[in-house]
Amino acid sequence: MLERRKFLQHSLLGSLAVLVGKNKIQAATGLSPASMVKPVVISTWAPNSKANLAAWKILSANGRALDAIEKGIHVTEADPTDQSVGYGGLPDRDGKVTVDSCVMDEKGNCGAVMCLEHILHPVSVARLVMEKTPHVQLVGEGALKFAVSEGFEKVNLLTPEAEKAWRNWLKASKYDPMITVEHLEERNRKNKVKPGQQNNHDTIGMLAIDMSGNLSGACSTSGMAFKMNGRVGDSPIIGAGLYVDNEVGAATATGVGEEIVRVCGSHVVVEMMRNGHSPEEACKKAIERIVKRNGIEKAKELQAAFVAINKQGEVGAYSLIAGFTYAVHTPDGAYTREAKHLL
Numbered sequence: 515m516l517e518r519r520k521f522l523q524h525s526l527l528g529s530l531a532v533l534v535g536k537n538k539i540q541a542a543t544g545l546s547p548a549s550m551v552k553p554v555v556i557s558t559w560a561p562n563s564k565a566n567l568a569a570w571k572i573l574s575a576n577g578r579a580l581d582a583i584e585k586g587i588h589v590t591e592a593d594p595t596d597q598s599v600g601y602g603g604l605p606d607r608d609g610k611v612t613v614d615s616c617v618m619d620e621k622g623n624c625g626a627v628m629c630l631e632h633i634l635h636p637v638s639v640a641r642l643v644m645e646k647t648p649h650v651q652l653v654g655e656g657a658l659k660f661a662v663s664e665g666f667e668k669v670n671l672l673t674p675e676a677e678k679a680w681r682n683w684l685k686a687s688k689y690d691p692m693i694t695v696e697h698l699e700e701r702n703r704k705n706k707v708k709p710g711q712q713n714n715h716d717t718i719g720m721l722a723i724d725m726s727g728n729l730s731g732a733c734s735t736s737g738m739a740f741k742m743n744g745r746v747g748d749s750p751i752i753g754a755g756l757y758v759d760n761e762v763g764a765a766t767a768t769g770v771g772e773e774i775v776r777v778c779g780s781h782v783v784v785e786m787m788r789n790g791h792s793p794e795e796a797c798k799k800a801i802e803r804i805v806k807r808n809g810i811e812k813a814k815e816l817q818a819a820f821v822a823i824n825k826q827g828e829v830g831a832y833s834l835i836a837g838f839t840y841a842v843h844t845p846d847g848a849y850t851r852e853a854k855h856l857l
């Protein structure tokens with residue numbers, strides 16, 4: 515009986531949402547629109563659906579969004595086939611795998627590690643920076659020292675495949691954010707990226723709303739392949755690679771980090787949602803800023819993409835050029851999709 519009542523409430527809310535708009539539902543029914551879709555998890559890039567699945571196990575058992583996201587991101591960080599994140603990530607031009615990660619919770623707490631070496635799960639170190647230090651960001655040696663003091667084991671993140679790719683790259687030593695060396699093409703084939711849409715971006719940004727209606731997010735990457743040693747992109751920068759405002763929504767990014775930092779991308783997306791835009795529209799607005807700054811011709815040579823979720827559990831995404839995919843898991847099931855793109 516209770517189940518049936520819940521079902522009727524749900525359907526009624528669904529129809530009302532179409533008829534009067536979600537903001538008016540609360541006034542009309544006294545029921546929070548946030549109760550409509552939750553829990554939900556969304557990640558950058560379709561192959562991260564397996565990370566979503568790990569997050570889903572926690573979310574669907576009434577777990578906290580931040581715990582779900584941390585466990586979800588562990589899956590990608592430990593996956594040697596993802597050459598943009600953690601173990602198996604492509605190194606910098608000195609042959610070093612340096613990782614960047616950040617987390618942000620429903621209270622606006624945040625933590626980050628940048629240019630960290632030898633640690634399999636940077637997302638967990640970022641979380642401890644947030645929870646156990648008076649700081650928001652730790653970099654390089656200091657971040658490693660902190661990780662080791664917290665019991666993290668030092669490991670070698672450079673796989674034989676990534677080392678081979680680096681040695682290959684050294685022959686021409688040309689830094690290209692849209693790099694198309696053979697192994698990346700091979701991976702794109704595996705990921706069913708269409709010809710002409712190759713990219714070297716598989717960073718995981720993950721956002722979730724839990725059953726309590728709380729939002730959190732995290733991002734983890736080994737950064738742009740063959741970057742300069744010491745280079746940090748958008749992924750561990752709060753406001754650029756990730757932003758969460760529990761009253762409004764959350765956003766995260768992937769793509770050429772320098773471009774995302776320059777427009778403070780994820781913060782823009784959240785502010786656009788605050789101004790009433792849907793998650794997809796909000797992501798598009800941030801992409802438009804990148805295009806405006808660069809001009810269309812230069813922008814066509816770049817990739818940048820955002821995914822977003824709002825307080826109602828609605829999700830959306832948008833990318834600069836074609837080929838950006840994302841993965842979602844909701845109570846209605848899991849799906850992956852290619853985002854709309856501007857150019």
Ligand code: SD4
Pocket residue numbers: 598714715716717718735736737738746747748749767768769770771772
């Ligand atoms: C960076 N945004 O370091 C990252 C790269 C990326 O998948 O998204 N890779 O600039």
